[in-house]
Amino acid sequence: MNETQKFDVIIIGGSYAGLSAALSLGRLSKTVMVIDSGNPCNQTVLKSYNFLTQNGNSPKQILEMAKEQVLAYPTVSFKNDKVIDLKGTDGNFEVRTKDGYTFSAKKILFATGVRDVLPKISGYSECWGISVVHCPYCHGFEFSGKVAAIYADDEAARQLVNLLLPMHAHLTLISKNSDENFDFGSNVTIIAQAISNIHHLNGWLNSITLENGDVLDIEVLYTDPSFEQHxxxxxxxxxxxTDKNLIYISSDLETSITGIYACGDCTSLMRSIATAVASGNLAGAIINKALSKAYLMEMLSDNKPAV
Ligand SMILES: Cc1cc2nc3c(=O)[nH]c(=O)nc-3n(C[C@H](O)[C@H](O)[C@H](O)COP(=O)(O)OP(=O)(O)OC[C@H]3O[C@@H](n4cnc5c(N)ncnc54)[C@H](O)[C@@H]3O)c2cc1C
Structure with a gap:
């Protein structure tokens, strides 16, 4: 068993949000351990869009470049491992990993993301992030003008139709609560059915089979799967x-436990790399400020004359 290494900050989750926080902290010479289990939510995506300077690069390329730049700072360490336990209080936390390591730190940052819970439809997971997608900002432009369907209910269905209709002459909305709620005019065909099968070649959609046996030829399916904390x-x-199953954070990105912060997708419904990087950047600065304040107070109390 290793001797417990001590850090200013342990960042749990070393993807876009976690690495961004590590960059801010490393640049202020804080000692940081980033522990990452290597499963970012966008790992099936071939090309990632809508992040300035990296438009069209793969998620893997973006992460590799990020890691290389962040690990150039000598006070930042990175470990491929999974944190399985966390205890302690502000100023003295200890984490334990799956591989049997323990590390301690003054502050903890969760950048653990969320996990999409994909419906059990044959072909769905193989197409996820390729031609079955959830975000028009991430993947909409590449499919504009293609034969598109939406598989969603309620407010998500309404939002996807509103965002996508200007980019498609026609849309098919497949929705179980279609009849009562929706009227989008003649450019949207509404079908009250569930999907039973998705037919594809290497993740690229050809057609879908509905539960009533009808087959629709489509090229892209927009969906809205639920998610859970990773x-x-x-x-x-x-x-x-929160009631949306996100980690509650204050305006200072601190969770309800003093000294433990959170950033990125695990705290926000606005899921994008740019947003995750921005919140990691902010978390790094806020944690650094808290550490600097504690350091100053320690110094002042050390310098007090004895009475
Ligand atoms: C299919 C899909 C396509 C997308 N396409 C785009 C796009 O084109 N453009 C765009 O801007 N955004 C896109 N997004 C959104 C973007 O991927 C997320 O907003 C972004 O990944 C969030 O970053 P994050 O660091 O918060 O979380 P994640 O990237 O999900 O990373 C969380 C990390 O924490 C690790 N972790 C979790 N628990 C532990 C633990 N206990 N110990 C150690 N490590 C742990 C995970 O393994 C993972 O590496 C897409 C999302 C999906 C699902």
Whole structure:
């Protein structure tokens, strides 16, 4: 068993949000351990869009470049591992990893992301992030003018139709609560059915089969799967969650537990690399400020004359 290494900050999750926070902290010479289990939510995507300077690069390329730049700072360390336990209080936390390591730190940052819960439809997961997609900002432009369908209900269906209609002459909305709620005019065909099969070649959609046996030829399917927290750790140690199943954070990105912060997708419905990087950047600065304040107070109390 290793001797416990001590850091200013342990960042749990080393993807876009976590690495961005590590960059801010590393540039201020804070000692940081980033621990990452290597499963970012966009890992099936071939080309990622809508992040300035990296438009069209693969998620892997973006992460590799990010890691290389962040790890150039000598106080930042990175470990491929999974955090399975966290205990302690502000100023003295300890984490334990799946591979049996323990590390301690003054502050903790969760950048653990979320996990999409894909419906059990044959072909769905193989096409996920390629031609079955959830975000028009990320993948809409590349499919403009193509034969598109939306598979969603309620407000998500309404939002996807509104965003996509200007880019498609016609849309098919497949929705179980279609009849009562929706009227989008003649450019949107509404079908009250479920999808039973997705037919594709290497993730690129050809057609879908509905539960009634009808087959629709389509090239892209927009959907709105539910999600869960990627890590159960924040919930299990008592971090407050919001009614949307996100980690609750204050305006200072601190969770309901003092000294534990969170950033990126695990805290926000606005899921994009740019947003994750921005919140990681902010988290790094806020944590650095808290550490600097504690350092100053320690110094002042050390310098007080004895009475
Ligand atoms: C299919 C799909 C396509 C997308 N396409 C785009 C796009 O084109 N453009 C765009 O801007 N955005 C896109 N996004 C959104 C973007 O991927 C996310 O907003 C972004 O990945 C969030 O970054 P994050 O760091 O918060 O979380 P993630 O990238 O999900 O990373 C979380 C990390 O934490 C790790 N982790 C979790 N628990 C633990 C633990 N206990 N111990 C250690 N590590 C842990 C995970 O393994 C993972 O590496 C897409 C998302 C999906 C699902």
């Amino acid at each position: 890590s159960h750790l924040p919930g299990s140690i008592g971090c407050r969650m």
